[in-house]
Amino acid sequence: MVTAYDSTFAEIADEAGFDAILVGDSLGNVVLGYPSTIPVTLADMTHHVRAVRTGVRRSLLIADLPFGSYQSGVSSAVDSAVTLMKAGADAVKLEGNYFDEIAAIHKAGIPVMGHFGFTPQSIHQFGGHKVQGRGSQADAILAATQSAEQVGIFGLVLELIPSELARVITDSLLVPTIGIGAGVNCDGQVQVINDILGLGTVRYKHAGQFLDGRNLVRDALMNYRDAVSKAEFPTESNSF
Numbered sequence: 001m002v003t004a005y006d007s008t009f010a011e012i013a014d015e016a017g018f019d020a021i022l023v024g025d026s027l028g029n030v031v032l033g034y035p036s037t038i039p040v041t042l043a044d045m046t047h048h049v050r051a052v053r054t055g056v057r058r059s060l061l062i063a064d065l066p067f068g069s070y071q072s073g074v075s076s077a078v079d080s081a082v083t084l085m086k087a088g089a090d091a092v093k094l095e096g097n098y099f100d101e102i103a104a105i106h107k108a109g110i111p112v113m114g115h116f117g118f119t120p121q122s123i124h125q126f127g128g129h130k131v132q133g134r135g136s137q138a139d140a141i142l143a144a145t146q147s148a149e150q151v152g153i154f155g156l157v158l159e160l161i162p163s164e165l166a167r168v169i170t171d172s173l174l175v176p177t178i179g180i181g182a183g184v185n186c187d188g189q190v191q192v193i194n195d196i197l198g199l200g201t202v203r204y205k206h207a208g209q210f211l212d213g214r215n216l217v218r219d220a221l222m223n224y225r226d227a228v229s230k231a232e233f234p235t236e237s238n239s240f
């Protein structure tokens with residue numbers, strides 16, 4: 001699984017053969033420039049889900065329920081999930097121990113994914129980007145994932161937890177686990193597309209980088225700017 005936030009990158013990810021494309025609320029960080037996912041609204045998510053939908057033909061399109069769109073109760077959780085489905089999602093994802101909300105969304109006929117371990121919408125409660133599930137926390141995370149499975153999740157993201165805990169969780173559940181910073185023992189992996197393309201300025205330990213995208217894009221833009229300055233572009237072949 002990989003994230004996408006617009007039609008072009010969704011189309012490329014779909015062509016690349018990903019099982020699932022996530023319109024993550026990480027769009028707050030990597031597209032909108034916010035310091036966290038907390039300011040992201042349901043309207044933001046809806047806008048980007050519509051765009052990604054136009055690029056996805058084959059992959060499962062999963063959309064994040066943003067902070068504030070499900071925490072206040074079951075009916076707002078279902079309403080928010082319905083909004084994202086109407087925008088084109090095939091499934092939704094929410095963070096944390098919202099078992100009643102998961103059950104209600106599932107009952108409404110909407111596939112729902114869980115997200116456990118480090119859950120970015122609770123960053124202030126965690127006091128920063130910190131690995132979760134070390135020591136005595138491990139049992140609570142395992143129990144939460146089991147409860148979420150019982151109330152209807154079809155899969156879950158495990159973020160920033162020790163790989164041994166990810167193995168225990170993966171072995172104890174029937175639904176697939178998708179890891180990010182959770183080691184090799186998950187059923188699948190997810191990454192933020194800007195990280196794997198190397199577009200950002202920050203390098204995270206959990207993130208893979210498969211392209212030096214920031215430098216490549218800057219070089220291309222400088223080449224274009226220089227070509228215009230030197231009157232080398234446009235040429236006859238670009239003209240009518």
Ligand code: KIV
Pocket residue numbers: 003022023024025026027064115157180190191192
């Ligand atoms: O918002 C997001 O991109 C995510 C992934 C990090 C799993 O939730």
